[in-house]
Amino acid sequence: MSTLVKTQRRKAPLSRFFRSARGDSPFKRLLIHLALILSCAISVYPVLRVLSVSLRPGDRLLSTSLAIIPDDATLKAYHTVVFDKPLLLWLWNSLSITVSTAIIGVILAATGAYAFSRWRFPGRAPGLIFLLTTQMIPAAMLMVPIYILAARLNLINSYRGLAIAYSVSSVPFSIWILKGYYDTIPPDLEEAALIDGASRMGTFYRIILPLSTPALAIVFLFNFMTAWNDYMLARIMLQKAEMFTWTLGIWTLAGQFRVEWGNFAAASILVMIPVMALFLYSSKWLISGLTLGAVKG
Amino acid sequence: MEALTGEVIVRSLGQVGGMVAFTLLGALALEVILYLVLGRLLKSRYTLPYMLLAPAAVGLALLVVYPIGYEVRLAFTNMSLRHFREYTLSLAQGIENLRWVFTEPVLKQAKFFPVLGRTVLWTAVNVVFHVLGGMALALLLNRPMRGRGLYRTLLVFPWAIPQVIAVLAWRGEFHYEYGFVNVMLQRLGLQPIQWYANPLWNFAAACITNIWLGIPFMMVIILGGLQSISREFYEAAEIDGASAWQQFRSITLPMLQPVLTPAVILGVIWTFNNFNVPFLINRNELETTDILVTALFRAAFEYNRYGFSAAFAMVSFLFLFAFAVVYIRVTGALKGVYE
Structure with a gap:
């Protein structure tokens, strides 16, 4: 057996390692599985650690044990974060800000992207380049003017202010992705409808929008996720504890002055589960949407 | 409450x-x-x-x-927390701000060019490891095998977790005594590492966290690209007697190009602008883990020097812009835009 494996390996040193492997030897298959199991362990272990800490009783938060489920597991930390900590308030704050950002992004982008996709009007090329450039400007570069303008306009510590600040990056991104998607819809469909007497806006509402539902969903979801997971802008724009989004709230548990390790872990698990479920469920479309806009240009 | x-x-x-x-x-x-x-x-x-x-x-x-x-x-004002309402706006102040960016520390000790250099290093190290790691995992997964879907799901975990949670969890795990990183090092018989206090290891901790976070994205993108390559190319190469490495070099890599190029561009932009990882991993307010984005944040919101930060941001943006222009010239990445 082992000589067989050896001769096979000698014949082609890196044999088929870079390709599919219908003819893989059992030994190589074992190696591949071992490598993948190790990688999975590295990718999952830190998450399991959070779970493990969240289950520890308060007096044993700091421990050098590497066991996942502690011997004296308890759900006390979960009870604390839901009932004694403002976790629900933080989540609500995040939710109202992110949903409104995502809605505004989709509304402004859906029509604008249609213009870019179907007409050759003066100002189109500079407009597209402008959109691409805004993607390159990091939000951090604009945080000073955004903060000062928000302070002047009394938008600090308001839901409005943060939702507007998130729209800075979500609107150009949404236009870019949606234009890429509209470009893939053949114009023949609209021409046929125009011959049948539909108006230009009619074709948009009756043909383009229904056909673009997946892309609109991607854009909504993507803007939602970006804003939902943001820490930096929220940190600048929200200073009152009652306005905190969940990222700021979790930071006060884990990072600020007194580390409430167990509460942080429990809150993290509660926030993480729905986000991860949504992400794993939608990741296929999210990725295809991202590359669609990027590749098609 | x-x-x-x-x-x-x-x-x-x-x-x-x-x-x-x-x-x-x-x-x-x-x-x-x-x-x-x-x-x-x-x-x-x-x-x-x-x-x-x-x-x-x-x-x-x-x-x-x-x-x-x-x-x-x-950028032409001296606006700060003290001079928030009554600030002076003048050309001389603008020049002063610019001079300050290049000659004086942008934070307490860190100067502009070391921070810029660290940002470039940070971006290069992370993107290289993201692509290599993603490529390796994608190649391993790109074959009919048992448990493929499960592996894929588990490997995507770091991307699926909200970044702030992942970074804060890692930050805790770099604790000298109780973090699992040092506990594991000790069980392997190695010396524990001062992840918080030692400047070099603190930067390494930020890199480790970000590499862990970024590999799944590249893996998924590359796996998608691999699956779209037709088997016939490999069969033809096989007949011609090409080795596995030759096949990888002359079939897989070129065919992955259209997928890989935008993914790398996105990766560079995301890493260059990553705020959460270097900012949150940085525990003892060491200035040795700051990259441009976090230095900007701290100049503006910890030292409250708004006018100076605006000048700092403009200079940083010019460097990024120059990089983008060169990149676009070299690769022709914008060609498709006008069509």
């Missing part, structure tokens, strides 16, 4: 709903004006596309163009 009450819900819904309604009404008003001016008065051919575009264009002008202009203006 604040709590979620009915009053809070009503207040937030009022604010947010008001904003969305205001946006819609504003857009509607804009459409009517445009229709009257362009369509009725000028009888333009382009009335409809301009109407479609107008809400987004006005929104972007207010949200992006105006702040950029304001930032340029700020």
Whole structure:
């Protein structure tokens, strides 16, 4: 057996390692599985650690044990974060800000992207380049003017202010992705409808929008996720504890002055589960949407 | 302790709903004006596309163009927390700000060019490991095998977790005594590492965290690319007697190009602009883990020097812009835009 494996390996040193492997030897298959199991362990272990800490009783938060489920597991930390900590308030704050950002992004982008996709009007090329450039400007570069303008306009510590600040990056991104998607819809469909007497806006509402539902969903979801997971802008724009989004709230548990390790872990698990479920469920479309806009240009 | 009450819900819904309604009404008003001016008065051919575009264009002008202009203006002032209302705006102040960026520390000790160099190093190290790691895992997964879906799901975990949670969890795990990293090092018989206090290891900790976070994205993108390569190429190469490495070099890599190029561009932009990882991993306010983005944040919001930070941001942006221009010239990445 082992000589067989050896001769096979000698014949082609890196044999088929870079390709599919219908003819893989059992030994190589074992190696591949071992490598993948190790990688999975590295990718999952830190998450399991959070779970493990969240289950520890308060007096044993700091421990050098590497066991996942502690011997004296308890759900006390979960009870604390839901009932004694403002976790629900933080989540609500995040939710109202992110949903409104995502809605505004989709509304402004859906029509604008249609213009870019179907007409050759003066100002189109500079407009597209402008959109691409805004993607390159990091939000951090604009945080000073955004903060000062928000302070002047009394938008600090308001839901409005943060939702507007998130729209800075979500609107150009949404236009870019949606234009890429509209470009893939053949114009023949609209021409046929125009011959049948539909108006230009009619074709948009009756043909383009229904056909673009997946892309609109991607854009909504993507803007939602970006804003939902943001820490930096929220940190600048929200200073009152009652306005905190969940990222700021979790930071006060884990990072600020007194580390409430167990509460942080429990809150993290509660926030993480729905986000991860949504992400794993939608990741296929999210990725295809991202590359669609990027590749098609 | 604040709590979620009915009053809070009503207040937030009022604010947010008001904003969305205001946006819609504003857009509607804009459409009517445009229709009257362009369509009725000028009888333009382009009335409809301009109407479609107008809400987004006005929104972007207010949200992006105006702040950029304001930032340029700020760069010529000495605005800070002390001089928030009464600041001086002059050319001399602008020059002073610029001189300060290049000659004096941008934070307490860190100077501009070391921070820029660290940012480049940070971006290069992370993107290289993301691509290598993602490529390796994608190649391993790209074959019919048992448990493939399960592996894929588990490997995507780091991407699926909200980044702030992942980074804060890692930050805890770099604890000298109780973090699992050092516990494992000790069980392997190695010396524990001062992840928080040692500048070099603190930077390494940020890199480790970010590499862990970024590999799944590359893996998924590359796996998608691998699956779209037709088997026939490999069969033909096999007949010609090409080795596995030759096949990888002359079939897989070139065929992955259209997928890999935009993914790498995105990766570079994301890493260069990553705020959460270096900012949150940095525990003892060491300035040795700061990259441009976090240095900007701290100059503006910890030292409250707004005018100076604006100048700092403009200089940083010019470097990024120069990089982008060179990159676009070399790769022709913008070719498709005009079509």
